[in-house]
Amino acid sequence: MQKKYLLAPGPTPVPPEALLAMAMPIIHHRAPDFLPVLESAKKGLQWLYQTKNDVLILCSTGTGGMDGAVSNFLSPGDDVLVINGGKFGERWTKICQAYGMKVEEILVEWGYSVKAEQVEASLKKNPKIKAVFVQANETSTGVYHDIKSIAAVVKKTDALFVVDAISALVAHDIRTDEWGIDVVIGGSQKGVMLPPGLAFVSVSDKAWKMADVAKTPKFYFNFKKERENLSKNQTTWTSPVTLIIGLNAAIKMLQDEGLENVLKRHDKLARATRAGALALGLKLFPKESPSNALTAIEAPAGVDGQAIYKDLRVKYGITGAGGQDKLKGKIFRIAHLGYADTFDVITAIAGIEMVLKGLGHPVKLGTGVGAAQEILMK
Numbered sequence: 001m002q003k004k005y006l007l008a009p010g011p012t013p014v015p016p017e018a019l020l021a022m023a024m025p026i027i028h029h030r031a032p033d034f035l036p037v038l039e040s041a042k043k044g045l046q047w048l049y050q051t052k053n054d055v056l057i058l059c060s061t062g063t064g065g066m067d068g069a070v071s072n073f074l075s076p077g078d079d080v081l082v083i084n085g086g087k088f089g090e091r092w093t094k095i096c097q098a099y100g101m102k103v104e105e106i107l108v109e110w111g112y113s114v115k116a117e118q119v120e121a122s123l124k125k126n127p128k129i130k131a132v133f134v135q136a137n138e139t140s141t142g143v144y145h146d147i148k149s150i151a152a153v154v155k156k157t158d159a160l161f162v163v164d165a166i167s168a169l170v171a172h173d174i175r176t177d178e179w180g181i182d183v184v185i186g187g188s189q190k191g192v193m194l195p196p197g198l199a200f201v202s203v204s205d206k207a208w209k210m211a212d213v214a215k216t217p218k219f220y221f222n223f224k225k226e227r228e229n230l231s232k233n234q235t236t237w238t239s240p241v242t243l244i245i246g247l248n249a250a251i252k253m254l255q256d257e258g259l260e261n262v263l264k265r266h267d268k269l270a271r272a273t274r275a276g277a278l279a280l281g282l283k284l285f286p287k288e289s290p291s292n293a294l295t296a297i298e299a300p301a302g303v304d305g306q307a308i309y310k311d312l313r314v315k316y317g318i319t320g321a322g323g324q325d326k327l328k329g330k331i332f333r334i335a336h337l338g339y340a341d342t343f344d345v346i347t348a349i350a351g352i353e354m355v356l357k358g359l360g361h362p363v364k365l366g367t368g369v370g371a372a373q374e375i376l377m378k
């Protein structure tokens with residue numbers, strides 16, 4: 001027998017409270033019993049998103065929310081600005097290009113975060129830009145982009161500000177209304193502590209006005225239809241009732257903890273993980289602005305990052321993540337997102353120590369764990 005530990009940046013572990021709620025018999029999505037369930041999910045998401053805007057609930061993974069955020073607000077030929085600092089930034093570009101938008105990119109070196117002044121300069125240079133797309137967390141590099149400062153510059157223009165917060169929600173403070181973010185996308189299998197299968201999209205009044213004139217063809221992800229149905233506590237297509245019931249249980253746990261405490265917990269777990277890695281003489285991949293959802297760690301010279309990822313999983317049952325694309329073999333990633341606490345970090349750091357030693361890298365066992373413990377006990 002080997003006990004499994006899921007420490008990947010999605011899917012993340014699902015708490016027993018949500019699992020139990022999802023074990024209830026299926027109810028019909030058009031029957032009256034479902035209406036209060038959806039109403040509660042709707043309000044819970046507005047709480048999490050810190051918004052009064054509609055938060056649509058889609059039956060898809062996060063990418064479906066991204067896809068709809070392009071097709072519903074823009075027309076083919078529109079100029080858009082994409083902040084591309086990793087695999088998920090690249091995805092914005094691919095989606096926009098698939099729908100025929102003219103994409104201008106700010107290419108951010110992997111491991112760095114974009115500066116608001118860069119966004120401001122691009123918007124000044126091309127006033128035709130209709131929308132700015134960014135990740136809050138670029139999960140492939142473990143970097144957090146400073147959404148507050150970017151929102152402040154986009155807000156001064158007519159451009160729509162669209163944030164993929166799929167891996168950032170719950171781990172980072174995303175103040176949708178206060179910062180003026182038009183569209184925020186989330187996904188169920190990350191901080192929200194659920195299985196994959198739901199995408200969430202908040203939509204501001206400015207974005208709804210753009211939806212009225214957007215000409216991109218769409219069918220499944222029709223946000224105006226979703227809004228109409230949401231007002232009746234329905235979804236357009238068959239509702240993923242089980243996941244929405246789970247969502248209410250998961251959001252209740254977050255509400256019981258309190259958003260401020262949830263954010264503090266993620267900050268502490270992230271600091272402890274970083275301290276543990278540094279104490280082992282490892283380097284963090286982010287050169288600035290490391291994420292509170294996950295930690296991307298460089299494989300030490302002479303050690304294959306994929307071997308670290310694989311040994312953690314195979315020898316010790318710890319599933320983290322490897323590096324993507326050009327970072328494959330160079331980094332490995334450990335998440336501390338959602339249903340994560342003190343001993344998830346201890347497990348991760350202890351596992352890293354054992355794996356590195358097993359791979360012949362000099363490690364004094366307990367060094368990283370001790371450094372993490374110092375922070376976790378504060």
Ligand code: PLP
Pocket residue numbers: 009010061062063064088135137138139164165166167187196
């Ligand atoms: N954007 C970010 C920042 C992500 O971390 C992910 C998933 O890892 C996605 C988008 C894609 O989400 P999904 O795999 O749910 O479509």
